[in-house]
Amino acid sequence: MHDRRATFDINMMEMYDCTMTKTQIQLPDPLYKEIKRVSREQDWSLAEVLRRGAEYVVRCYPRRETDRDVWELPAGSDLGSIKVPYQEWREFAGDRAILESDRE
Numbered sequence: 001m002h003d004r005r006a007t008f009d010i011n012m013m014e015m016y017d018c019t020m021t022k023t024q025i026q027l028p029d030p031l032y033k034e035i036k037r038v039s040r041e042q043d044w045s046l047a048e049v050l051r052r053g054a055e056y057v058v059r060c061y062p063r064r065e066t067d068r069d070v071w072e073l074p075a076g077s078d079l080g081s082i083k084v085p086y087q088e089w090r091e092f093a094g095d096r097a098i099l100e101s102d103r104e
Contacts, residue, residue, distance in 0.1 A: 025050075 027035070039049045084092050 035049050039046050
């Protein structure tokens with residue numbers, strides 16, 4: 001019988017550079033107890049259970065086609081001429097009557 005979990009780990013390790021980063025996390029007590037239970041039942045370390053859980057989540061949410069780290073300013077639109085003299089901008093800034101008259 002083939003162990004699917006072993007294949008999953010090998011595939012994930014190929015995806016990443018095999019260096020490890022040490023980190024600290026906080027877990028709610030009930031979750032920690034469940035992770036320890038899985039760790040005991042599977043004879044895995046706590047770190048292994050957390051790595052496998054993280055690997056599963058990463059597989060469930062694959063990287064999107066677009067790179068959201070790069071943001072570009074959208075192209076501007078021609079909004080027409082300014083209808084209120086700049087001296088009166090503060091007075092009319094929140095006035096709904098001006099906004100509604102533009103729609104007509």
